[in-house]
Each structure stands twice: as structure tokens, then as C-alpha cells.
Amino acid sequence: MRHYLLLSILSLFFSFSAKAQTFQQPNVVFFLVDDLGWTDLGAFGSKFYETPNLDRLARSGIKFTQAYTASPVCSPTRASIMTGKYPSKMYNTDWFGAPQPDEIEGHWTKNKPLKPAHYEPNLALEEITLGEAFKQAGYVTFFAGKWHLGEKESHWPEHQGFDINKGGNSKGAPSTGNKYFSPYENPRLENGPDGEYLPERLAMETSNFIQENRKKPFFAMLSFYSVHTPLMTTKELEGKYLAKRASMGLEDKFEPEHANQNRITQAHAIYAGMVEAMDQAVGKVLDELEKQGLMENTIILFFSDNGGLSTAEGSPTSNLPLRAGKGWLYEGGIRVPMIMSWKGQIPEGKEISTPVISNDFLPTLLDLIGNQNILETISNLDGKSLKNWILNPESAKDREPLFWHYPHYGNQGGNPGSVIREGDWKLIYFYESGKSELYNLKNDLGERQNLASSEPELVQALRNKLFNWLVNSKAAFPRPNHQASNPSK
Numbered sequence: 001m002r003h004y005l006l007l008s009i010l011s012l013f014f015s016f017s018a019k020a021q022t023f024q025q026p027n028v029v030f031f032l033v034d035d036l037g038w039t040d041l042g043a044f045g046s047k048f049y050e051t052p053n054l055d056r057l058a059r060s061g062i063k064f065t066q067a068y069t070a071s072p073v074c075s076p077t078r079a080s081i082m083t084g085k086y087p088s089k090m091y092n093t094d095w096f097g098a099p100q101p102d103e104i105e106g107h108w109t110k111n112k113p114l115k116p117a118h119y120e121p122n123l124a125l126e127e128i129t130l131g132e133a134f135k136q137a138g139y140v141t142f143f144a145g146k147w148h149l150g151e152k153e154s155h156w157p158e159h160q161g162f163d164i165n166k167g168g169n170s171k172g173a174p175s176t177g178n179k180y181f182s183p184y185e186n187p188r189l190e191n192g193p194d195g196e197y198l199p200e201r202l203a204m205e206t207s208n209f210i211q212e213n214r215k216k217p218f219f220a221m222l223s224f225y226s227v228h229t230p231l232m233t234t235k236e237l238e239g240k241y242l243a244k245r246a247s248m249g250l251e252d253k254f255e256p257e258h259a260n261q262n263r264i265t266q267a268h269a270i271y272a273g274m275v276e277a278m279d280q281a282v283g284k285v286l287d288e289l290e291k292q293g294l295m296e297n298t299i300i301l302f303f304s305d306n307g308g309l310s311t312a313e314g315s316p317t318s319n320l321p322l323r324a325g326k327g328w329l330y331e332g333g334i335r336v337p338m339i340m341s342w343k344g345q346i347p348e349g350k351e352i353s354t355p356v357i358s359n360d361f362l363p364t365l366l367d368l369i370g371n372q373n374i375l376e377t378i379s380n381l382d383g384k385s386l387k388n389w390i391l392n393p394e395s396a397k398d399r400e401p402l403f404w405h406y407p408h409y410g411n412q413g414g415n416p417g418s419v420i421r422e423g424d425w426k427l428i429y430f431y432e433s434g435k436s437e438l439y440n441l442k443n444d445l446g447e448r449q450n451l452a453s454s455e456p457e458l459v460q461a462l463r464n465k466l467f468n469w470l471v472n473s474k475a476a477f478p479r480p481n482h483q484a485s486n487p488s489k
Helices: 002-022 052-059 074-083 130-136 198-212 235-248 269-291 358-368 387-391 456-472
Strands: 027-033 062-068 140-145 164-166 218-223 254-257 260-263 298-304 335-341 350-352 402-406 417-422 425-430 436-440
Touching (some): 027 269, 052 269, 074 358, 130 140, 130 358, 164 198, 298 358, 402 456, 417 456
Parallel strands (some): 062 350
Antiparallel strands (some): 298 335
């Protein structure tokens, strides 16, 4: 009898233990890359750059082929990721450090017809961030790499919900010390051995965090400075891609894009080395998750903060078949690679072609970890949870319109504008001219055929929806530049 009771107790113990493991909160690892273009991964079509680790991740989960950033430049997208809101609502509409309207006198935009809209150069502390939401859910939170969401130190990661900050500060690129190589002279990252490469170091810091916190639920964000300028890679990788470029017979080729030239070939050896080094760093973190036996209990998300740099500042990559790149409201500036994986929970080798946007990440991740109650405390969310689509990709279907508002001149050549995408239709409104461009993305992915003149009723309907959204979100607009001499467009 005692033997039977003992077996029963043990059976109940193991049953409860198994249920506890089943309902254990999953970890989250979020890889965010800077300036990575839509076709910069092998899994998304690149024949020149080599990304075996991310290609493996794509095979293990879901590729999102119409994933969008909330802005064609970095800080606004990062603000949307952190809050689940459109940047226009928070007035975080330009990269933090860009000139304000009253600061353009000595800037290259001083004679432009418009003054850019005012923007806030800090993510407001009142906003609930991903870091703060995960802390509320009982997670240990970690941030490594590029932050660029606060000109003030009081707005850096450790004040926005992250227990650990390795490298996040006000800068949008590694511009101090030896830049991508140690000594970094970064106020939130100790210098490593001379010559240490930054993406490798950030991967090491992330892996160490995972190892030390493997028995706790954790949220780790590895936010690469790569592949942003300055263009710097190791001699080994540069030599590899110079040889590959020659063997493939590649040349640098460009096409006109307004007043700029847009790269149409992926052939830049240093940039290719930066892409591969980023991929290697992702691989090290994935290997650490495997080593710790955490893959089945870890949600992995990979994304870029805007499209690839193709029209200025070295123009290192091509986003073809998409038009233009970073700083532009065409697809090349806002459509990026996105991958999600969760071993045993998310179907493998699937694709979702329904449009998604960076505002969706906060509600999606909180929904996936089972914390709807935290979501209910966040007001005015713009993103939607993608949980049902992720768990059942065949259920992904058309969604409500998506919007963009970039009331600034981009360093890469883009003009102030706003966008609505509804179904396959995309309308871009430009503030300088007051004119619209209309594209059907299903039939014209490269945005070569402006249909505005042939579809006037659709243009008017979409413009009405766009401006209703702008007014309701209390967006800031550019205004005439009366101080300009000989305004140039």
C-alpha cells in the first residue's frame, strides 16, 4: 500500500513538473540590424553576400516577405519597435541628431522649399517600452549595441527597462575610438583587446548573458551597429569578397533616382564582409542557445531598422527589385527582411506575405509569452498581435491600412512625404509639390509605373484616409522655408 502511495505521489509530482515546464514563460532573443536591405540575406535572394546562419534560421521558422519598418530611417523605427506605436504619435519622426527646423541655417537643407517638421530627440520616459513590459512580466532584460533613442543619458536603455546595457548610448554609429574595432571609447562598453571587432564582441556579451541567465526567463536584444557606415570589416572578409567579386565578374552599377544615383548591383566587398560578420555573430548566439538547451523555449526575431543604403554615403548595397533605399519612402527604404522562429511552436519553412510593420512587435511578443494583461495597460497601441498568423501562417490575411510619415529631407535624397498602403495599393504624398504617386505593388513591385493620373478617384480616396490618419494622430508637418534664397528642389 505504501509502495502504491509513493508511486502515486511521484506520478503527481512529475505530472505537475511537466505542466510547469510546458507553461514556462518562453525567452525572447531579438536581433535588430541597422541598414540591412531586403535582399541582403541569402534566404531573401542575395547571390553575393553569405549568411548561412540566418538562412538556417529562416528554414527553421517563418520568413515575412512584406515586413515594413515604420520609417525609412533608424530612430523612428526603433521608437516604434519599443512602444508599438507609430513614430508620428510620439513626434519621433527623424533620426535623433538631425537638425531641427530652427537649426538648418548652416545645414545642406537651408535653401530647400520646406523646413522640416519639429521632432523629439528622445523616446519619452512616459512610454512603456519592450524592456519595461518584459520586466513587468518577470523577465531579466538585456540590451547590447545601438540604442539611438535618446540624446540625453537619462533616456538610455538602463532608464527604459533594461537591466543590462552593453553599448547603447546616443550615437547612431560607432564614431568614437577605432569605430568598429577596439578601442571603441563607448561610454557603455568597455574596450576589448586592440583589434576586437564590434559585432563579435556584442555577440559574446549576449551569449554570456544567456549563459548566466539560462534558468530565468529573459529578454535579450542584440541591436547591431552593423551594417551602418563607417564601412569597416576584417581584412580576411574583405579579401574573401574581393576575390568573390572578381570570380563572379561583378561591377558597380547605378541608375538615376531623382537627383541621386541608386546602386543596382550587390558587389561591395567591405559591405559584404560586414553582412557576413553580422551573420557570424547571430550564429554565435544561436549556438549558445543550442548549447544551453534553450531553443525549444526561446522565441527568436530578426529584423532591420530600415532599408539598405543605396543612394548616398557610399551606396554599398542594392535593394533591387525594390526602388531606392534608406531615407526614401519607396519600398527600398521601408521593406526589410524579417524572420521569426520558435522551435516546436512555430511551423518551419513557411512564408507570410501579408504586410506587417515594426509597430506589431510589442503586442505580438507580449501575446506570445501570454501577457495580455500588460498589453491592456498600454494605451493607443497601433500595432496588432501577429500571434495567430505565426502559429498558423495559412490564416494570415489582408489587414487594415498601414501608414508612414516622414516630414523631413533624408540625407540619402528623399523628400518629405507621407504614405498609405491599403491592400496592393500604395500612395505617396510629397509635401514639396503637393502631388501624389500611386503604385500597385502586386503588379509593380519596383514602383516604376505611377498610376495617379489614371486613377484619380482612388488617389482622392487614399489621400483622404491618409490625411484623416495624420490629423487624428496629431502629426507635425513641414512648413514653408521663407528664409531660403533661390529654393531648390
